[in-house]
Amino acid sequence: MAASTFDQQTKVEKLQTYLRRFYRWISRPQVILSLIMLVVMFYMVIIPLYRMIVTTITVSDSDLRVLKDANIGDITWYHWLRMLTSKIAVIMTYEPLLHSLTISLGATVLALAIGGLMAWLVVRTDVPGKGIINTLATVPYIMPSWTIAMAWKVLFKNAKSGGTPGLLEFITNQPTPDWLAYGPFPIIVSSALHYYTFFFLFVAAALLSIDSSLEEAGELSGAGRWRIMRKITFPLVVPAIASGFIMTFSKTMGTFGGPNVLGVPVQYYTLSTMLRSNTGIGNYGDGFVLAIVLILFAMVTVMINQRLVGTRKSYETIGGRGFMAQKMKLRNFKGLFTGIMVVFQFIIAVLPLTLLIWSTFMLRTGDYSLNNFTLAHWIGKGDISINSGEPGVLLNPRIYMGAWNSIKLSLFTAFFTAFFGVILGYAIVKGRGTRLSKLVEQLAFIPYVIPGIAFGAVYISMFTKPVGPIPALYGTFALLVVVSVAKHIPYSSRSGVSAMLQVSKELEEAAAIAGASPWQRFKRIIFPLTSTGFVSGFLMTFITTMRELSLIILLVTPTTAVLASMTMRYIENGNEQQANAVIIVLIVLVLIGNFIISRFKGGSLKKGLGM
Amino acid sequence: METTITVKNLTKKFGTVVAVNNVSVTVEPGTFLTLLGPSGCGKTTLLRCISGLEDPDEGEIYIGDKLVYSHVKGISLAPGKRDLGLVFQNYALWPHMNVYKNLAFALEIQKLSKDEMNRRIKESLAEVQMTGYEDRYPREMSGGQQQRIALARMLAYRPHVFLMDEPLSNLDARLRMDMRTELKRLHHVSGATTVYVTHDQVEAMTMSTNIAIMKEGVIQQMDTPDRVYHFPATLFVADFIGNPKVNLMPGWVSGKDTVDIGKFNVPVSTLNQTGDVVVGIRPEDISISAKQEDDGVEFTAYSVLPSGAETTIIARKGDTELTVREMGVSKIKMDQKIWLKFHKEDINLYDKASGNLVNG
Numbered sequence: 001m002a003a004s005t006f007d008q009q010t011k012v013e014k015l016q017t018y019l020r021r022f023y024r025w026i027s028r029p030q031v032i033l034s035l036i037m038l039v040v041m042f043y044m045v046i047i048p049l050y051r052m053i054v055t056t057i058t059v060s061d062s063d064l065r066v067l068k069d070a071n072i073g074d075i076t077w078y079h080w081l082r083m084l085t086s087k088i089a090v091i092m093t094y095e096p097l098l099h100s101l102t103i104s105l106g107a108t109v110l111a112l113a114i115g116g117l118m119a120w121l122v123v124r125t126d127v128p129g130k131g132i133i134n135t136l137a138t139v140p141y142i143m144p145s146w147t148i149a150m151a152w153k154v155l156f157k158n159a160k161s162g163g164t165p166g167l168l169e170f171i172t173n174q175p176t177p178d179w180l181a182y183g184p185f186p187i188i189v190s191s192a193l194h195y196y197t198f199f200f201l202f203v204a205a206a207l208l209s210i211d212s213s214l215e216e217a218g219e220l221s222g223a224g225r226w227r228i229m230r231k232i233t234f235p236l237v238v239p240a241i242a243s244g245f246i247m248t249f250s251k252t253m254g255t256f257g258g259p260n261v262l263g264v265p266v267q268y269y270t271l272s273t274m275l276r277s278n279t280g281i282g283n284y285g286d287g288f289v290l291a292i293v294l295i296l297f298a299m300v301t302v303m304i305n306q307r308l309v310g311t312r313k314s315y316e317t318i319g320g321r322g323f324m325a326q327k328m329k330l331r332n333f334k335g336l337f338t339g340i341m342v343v344f345q346f347i348i349a350v351l352p353l354t355l356l357i358w359s360t361f362m363l364r365t366g367d368y369s370l371n372n373f374t375l376a377h378w379i380g381k382g383d384i385s386i387n388s389g390e391p392g393v394l395l396n397p398r399i400y401m402g403a404w405n406s407i408k409l410s411l412f413t414a415f416f417t418a419f420f421g422v423i424l425g426y427a428i429v430k431g432r433g434t435r436l437s438k439l440v441e442q443l444a445f446i447p448y449v450i451p452g453i454a455f456g457a458v459y460i461s462m463f464t465k466p467v468g469p470i471p472a473l474y475g476t477f478a479l480l481v482v483v484s485v486a487k488h489i490p491y492s493s494r495s496g497v498s499a500m501l502q503v504s505k506e507l508e509e510a511a512a513i514a515g516a517s518p519w520q521r522f523k524r525i526i527f528p529l530t531s532t533g534f535v536s537g538f539l540m541t542f543i544t545t546m547r548e549l550s551l552i553i554l555l556v557t558p559t560t561a562v563l564a565s566m567t568m569r570y571i572e573n574g575n576e577q578q579a580n581a582v583i584i585v586l587i588v589l590v591l592i593g594n595f596i597i598s599r600f601k602g603g604s605l606k607k608g609l610g611m
Numbered sequence: 612m613e614t615t616i617t618v619k620n621l622t623k624k625f626g627t628v629v630a631v632n633n634v635s636v637t638v639e640p641g642t643f644l645t646l647l648g649p650s651g652c653g654k655t656t657l658l659r660c661i662s663g664l665e666d667p668d669e670g671e672i673y674i675g676d677k678l679v680y681s682h683v684k685g686i687s688l689a690p691g692k693r694d695l696g697l698v699f700q701n702y703a704l705w706p707h708m709n710v711y712k713n714l715a716f717a718l719e720i721q722k723l724s725k726d727e728m729n730r731r732i733k734e735s736l737a738e739v740q741m742t743g744y745e746d747r748y749p750r751e752m753s754g755g756q757q758q759r760i761a762l763a764r765m766l767a768y769r770p771h772v773f774l775m776d777e778p779l780s781n782l783d784a785r786l787r788m789d790m791r792t793e794l795k796r797l798h799h800v801s802g803a804t805t806v807y808v809t810h811d812q813v814e815a816m817t818m819s820t821n822i823a824i825m826k827e828g829v830i831q832q833m834d835t836p837d838r839v840y841h842f843p844a845t846l847f848v849a850d851f852i853g854n855p856k857v858n859l860m861p862g863w864v865s866g867k868d869t870v871d872i873g874k875f876n877v878p879v880s881t882l883n884q885t886g887d888v889v890v891g892i893r894p895e896d897i898s899i900s901a902k903q904e905d906d907g908v909e910f911t912a913y914s915v916l917p918s919g920a921e922t923t924i925i926a927r928k929g930d931t932e933l934t935v936r937e938m939g940v941s942k943i944k945m946d947q948k949i950w951l952k953f954h955k956e957d958i959n960l961y962d963k964a965s966g967n968l969v970n971g
Contacts, residue, residue: 013684017683017685018685019685020686024685504703506699506700506701506703509690509699510699510704510705512663512664512689512691513662513664513690513696514720514768515691515692515721515768516716517691524716528707529707
C-alpha cells in the first residue's frame with residue numbers, strides 16, 4: 001500500500017482532502033472557540049467603535065439646523081472642526097482634556113506614592129500587623145470609587161458653592177477655601193485614596209515574588225542596602241508599577257463619579273463629564289469626538305508606558321523561592337509606621353462611611369447638630385418638603401427596583417464574564433503559538449485601554465438599530481449587561497489564561513488518549529481543576545459591576561437605573577442625603593454578595609485580585 | 612494483541628525547525644521499540660505524532676491496518692480512536708480524582724458495566740502491585756507509586772499499543788531499576804507492541820527488543836540492542852551508545868589487513884577500501900598486558916579507575932588516548948608500561964567523510 005501522492009489524486013479526491021483538513025482544523029475545540037470569541041468580540045468591540053467613528057462624520061437630523069444644505073447621512077467634518085478648531089473648542093475639548101490629564105496624572109502619582117510605600121513597608125520591613133493592613137487594603141474594592149468624593153463633600157463643601165456648609169465649616173465657622181472644597185485638588189486626592197490599593201497589591205506581589213538570591217548576589221558583590229534597592233529591587237518591580245500605572249491612569253481618565261460630584265458644581269469639567277453633558281442633550285456627534293479623544297489619549301499612555309518599560313528588561317517574577325531577603329529593621333519606629341498605615345486605611349475605609357451615614361440622618365443639609373436628626377431619609381413616608389416627596393430609601397419602590405437591577409446586572413455580568421473567561425483561557429492557552437490565538441488575545445485586550453465612560457459612549461451608537469441578528473438594544477437592560485461583559489473581557493481573559501496555565505496540558509492529553517470527547521475533557525478535567533478561578537472571577541466581576549458607574553451612566557434609563565446611577569441622579573437633583581443613603585445600601589449589598597459567593601469553593605476576593 | 616505500527620515518510624515542523632524529518636519506520640507486532648537520542652532529536656515528537664496528540668505535516672501512519680493519519684488524504688484520527696495508551700513523563704494523573712476514578716475514566720467512556728469495571732481496575736492494580744490504593748489521591752502517593760498508577764491507568768482499558776514518554780526519568784536511580792524490571796516483565800506478559808522514548812541508553816539497552824537511534828529528526832539506525840552496540844551503523848551511534856565510550860581513532864587504510872593509525876597499526880579483517888577511515892573499538896575489546904607481547908602495542912597507563920566489578924584504564928601513546936576495560940580489579944599501576952591487543956573481529960571501520968560503517 002504505497003502512499004498515494006498528491007499529484008495522482010483526482011480533483012474530487014483533492015477536494016475531499018481539503019475538506020477533511022479544514023474540518024479537522026475547525027473541529028479542534030480551541031479553534032472553534034477562538035472563532036466564536038472572535039465573532040463575539042467583533043460584535044461587542046469592533047463594530048461599536050466603528051459605528052461611533054462613523055457617527056462623528058455623518059450628518060444627523062439634529063445637525064440639519066446648522067448644516068442647512070446637507071442631507072441626513074452625508075459625510076461631514078463639522079463635529080471634528082467644531083470640537084477641535086472652533087472658538088468653543090477650548091471650552092468643549094481642550095480645557096476638559098487638560099483637566100482630565102491633570103487629574104489622572106495627579107491621582108496616579110499620588111496613588112503610586114502611597115501604595116508603593118505601603119507595599120514596601122509591609123513586605124520588606126518588620127512592621128507588625130501586616131494581616132490587618134492587607135485586609136484593609138481590599139476595602140476600596142468594595143466601595144464605589146466616588147464614595148470618598150461624596151464624603152469629601154459632606155466634610156469640606158462650603159456654603160458659597162455648595163449652598164449649605166460642610167462639617168468643617170459648620171464646626172469652625174470659617175468658610176472652607178474653594179480649592180479644598182471643589183475642583184482638581186479634592187478630585188485628585190479622593191481618587192488617589194481609592195486607587196492606591198492597586199499599587200499596593202501589585203507592588204507587594206512583585207516584591208514578594210522577587211527571588212531573594214538576586215538581592216543576595218548584589219549583597220555578596222559588596223553593594224550596600226540602598227544601592228541594592230535602587231539598582232536591583234526597584235528595576236524588578238518596575239513592571240508591576242507600570243501595570244498599576246496603566247490601570248489607574250486609564251480608570252481615572254474615564255471616571256465619572258468623582259469629577260461629577262466635586263468638579264461640575266464649580267464648572268470644572270473633565271472629558272468624562274463634558275461627554276455626559278453633550279450626550280445628555282442628544283449631541284452625539286460632539287460627544288463622540290470627545291470619547292475618541294479620550295480613547296486616543298488613554299491608548300497613547302499605554303503605548304508610551306509599554307515602550308518605556310519594554311519586554312527586554314521585564315523579569316519573570318513567578319517561581320522565586322528561597323528565603324526572603326533580610327527584612328529591614330525599623331526598631332522603635334515600627335509601631336509608629338503600623339500606626340500610621342492603619343490609621344490611614346481606617347480613615348479611608350471608615351471615615352467616609354461614618355460621614356455618609358451621619359448625613360443621612362440630617363433633615364436639612366449643613367446642620368450637623370442633634371436637633372436636626374431625622375429618620376425620614378430611611379423610613380420616611382414621603383413628605384413633599386423632603387427629597388421632592390420621595391419616601392425614605394427603605395420604603396421607596398424605586399430604590400428596590402434599582403437594587404434589584406444592580407443585583408441582576410451584576411449576576412448576569414459575572415456569570416457571562418466568568419464563562420467567557422473559561423472559554424478565552426482555553427482558546428488562548430491551547431492555541432498558544434498560533435496566529436489565531438494571538439489575535440484573540442490582542443482583541444480581548446482592547447476594552448482595557450478604552451476608558452469606562454468612552455466605552456459606554458461607544459455603545460450608544462451601537463444597537464440603536466438592529467445589527468445582524470442582534471435586535472436594537474438601546475434603552476434595554478440587556479444593553480447594560482452587554483457593555484459590562486464587554487468591558488470585563490480583558491480581565492476575564494487574563495484570569496482565564498492564568499487559571500488554564502495551571503492545568504498542565506498532559507492532564508487533558510491523557511483524557512484525549514483515553515477516548516474522552518472535548519466536552520467530556522472540559523467537564524471532567526478542565527473545569528473541575530479551574531473552578532476556583534471561575535468562582536473568584538465571578539466574585540470579582542460581581543463586585544466591580546455592582547459599583548460600576550462610568551461605564552453605564554450614559555446608557556441607563558429610568559426603568560433600567562441601578563443603584564450606582566441613582567446616587568448620581570439624586571445628587572444632581574440636590575437630594576444629597578438620599579444619594580448618600582443609596583450608596584450605603586449599595587455597599588451593604590456588595591458586602592452581602594461577597595460573603596455569599598466566597599462561601600463557594602474557596603473562591604475569594606483576594607484570589608480574584610491575584611493575591 | 613498483534614498490532615503493527617507503520618510510519619511512512621513522516622515530517623513534522625515547528626516553525627522552521629524540522630523536528631521529524633521524513634521518517635519511515637515499521638514496528639513489528641510484539642516489538643518493544645525504544646526511540647533513543649539526545650534531547651531535541653525528535654523522539655518525543657515522533658511518539659506524539661503516533662499518539663495523535665500532534666499532527667504531522669507530511670506522511671502517513673498506520674496502526675494495525677487502520678490508517679490513522681494521512682496528510683495526502685487529510686485524515687487524522689483522534690487519539691482516543693487509535694486504540695493506544697500513553698504513559699507521560701510527569702504521570703499526568705488527574706489530581707482531583709482518586710486512583711479508582713483515574714482508572715475508571717476511560718472505562719466509563721467505553722461504557723463498561725460496573726462489575727467489569729471493578730474487575731479490570733482490580734486486575735490492573737494487581738499487575739502493578741498497587742492493590743488497595745483505590746482511595747488514594749495522586750498527591751498522597753510517592754513518585755514511584757504515581758508511576759505505577761499511571762501504568763495501571765493505561766493497562767485498565769487494554770489498548771493494543773503502549774506508548775511511553777520517558778516514564779522513568781522522574782524517578783530516583785533505585786526505583787528506576789525496579790521499574791525497568793517491571794516494565795520489561797509487563798511487555799513480556801502482554802506482548803503489546805510498545806514504543807518507548809528515552810534518552811537513557813541503559814534503559815534502552817536493557818528493556819527493548821529494538822532500538823531506533825535518532826539525531827536531528829532522522830533515525831540513524833534501527834536494530835536490536837545487541838547489533839546497535841556491536842555494529843553501530845554510524846559514528847554518531849557508536850559514540851552515543853556505550854559507557855565508557857567507544858574508542859575512535861582516525862587512520863588510513865589501503866586495502867591491506869591493517870589500519871595505519873600513525874605510530875602503530877591496528878589489524879582488521881581484509882577489506883578492499885582505500886583512504887581515510889575511523890577505527891571504532893569498544894573498551895572491552897582491547898586486551899591489556901603488563902608484559903611485552905609480540906603483537907601488542909606499547910602504551911602507558913595514564914590513569915587507572917577501578918570500580919569493583921571492572922577497572923577502566925586510560926592508556927596513552929603520544930597523542931592517542933584509549934579507554935580499556937578490564938574485568939575485576941586490575942594489577943596495572945599508573946604510569947606503568949602496558950601492551951594492548953586489539954580484537955580484530957570486534958573492530959568497526961567507518962568512512963571518515965560519511966561516518967558510515969564500511970565493514971558491516
